[in-house]
Amino acid sequence: MRVLVVTSVSAERDAVLRGLHGSSRFEVLVAGVGPAAAAASTATALATAKYGLVVSAGIGGGFPGRAEVGSLVVANEIVAADLGAQTPDGFCSLDELGFGSTRVPVDPRLVTRVTGGLQAAGLPVTAGPVLSVSTVTGTATTALELTSRVPGATAEAMEGYGVATAARHHGVPILEIRAISNPVGPRDRASWRIKEALNVLEAASSIFPEVLL
Numbered sequence: 001m002r003v004l005v006v007t008s009v010s011a012e013r014d015a016v017l018r019g020l021h022g023s024s025r026f027e028v029l030v031a032g033v034g035p036a037a038a039a040a041s042t043a044t045a046l047a048t049a050k051y052g053l054v055v056s057a058g059i060g061g062g063f064p065g066r067a068e069v070g071s072l073v074v075a076n077e078i079v080a081a082d083l084g085a086q087t088p089d090g091f092c093s094l095d096e097l098g099f100g101s102t103r104v105p106v107d108p109r110l111v112t113r114v115t116g117g118l119q120a121a122g123l124p125v126t127a128g129p130v131l132s133v134s135t136v137t138g139t140a141t142t143a144l145e146l147t148s149r150v151p152g153a154t155a156e157a158m159e160g161y162g163v164a165t166a167a168r169h170h171g172v173p174i175l176e177i178r179a180i181s182n183p184v185g186p187r188d189r190a191s192w193r194i195k196e197a198l199n200v201l202e203a204a205s206s207i208f209p210e211v212l213l
């Protein structure tokens with residue numbers, strides 16, 4: 001089986017490649033930032049070669065109390081958390097509007113296998129919903145709104161739902177894994193621990209051949 005790993009920027013791709021140590025059954029893509037770029041690049045890759053699994057991988061924000069900076073999150077569900085409509089009574093999701101689903105489940109056996117492998121490698125990992133947002137959360141109010149919209153929300157990033165939508169169209173299973181670089185909440189870009197998160201992403205990628213193939 002071949003595995004497609006989709007990252008958003010080259011620093012993430014390089015971290016994954018370092019971890020994979022040249023494993024030949026993985027293709028690692030830089031898709032760009034955000035759901036549209038992620039979906040378009042993933043769909044193109046899936047149309048041109050056959051893959052048995054797609055992994056959305058990169059850094060992400062962790063919800064305080066659920067995923068700390070420097071830890072890993074494996075999505076058990078990928079949720080487009082801001083896809084819907086604002087109403088006077090609050091946010092209305094695409095599901096509630098009757099236009100489809102904003103939630104993509106991940107095969108629980110895959111989640112268990114990957115989290116187990118990461119734990120066995122001594123890496124701190126939590127499984128939970130990973131939100132896909134088009135705007136990085138920058139206030140405590142929005143962070144709170146998202147956790148009330150998606151109870152158990154564990155991490156947020158910008159590409160998972162786009163990657164998952166393309167994978168679903170091609171009938172390929174999906175996984176999302178995020179190395180936490182920052183807390184979700186008031187914006188403080190200077191405090192993002194990107195290098196640390198990329199090192200954790202590299203360590204996580206080193207067990208991909210063992211747990212994904």
Ligand SMILES: O=C(O)c1cccc(C(=O)CC[C@H]2O[C@@H](n3cnc4c(=O)[nH]cnc43)[C@H](O)[C@@H]2O)c1
Pocket residue numbers: 008009011012032033034058059060061062133135136137156157158159181182183184194
């Ligand atoms: O500046 C760098 O060296 C650098 C290296 C790797 C990645 C970056 C990014 O800024 C990647 C943007 C990417 O990160 C995800 N992300 C990270 N934290 C959050 C968050 O709190 N909320 C949403 N997304 C987040 C996201 O998936 C972006 O694609 C910079």
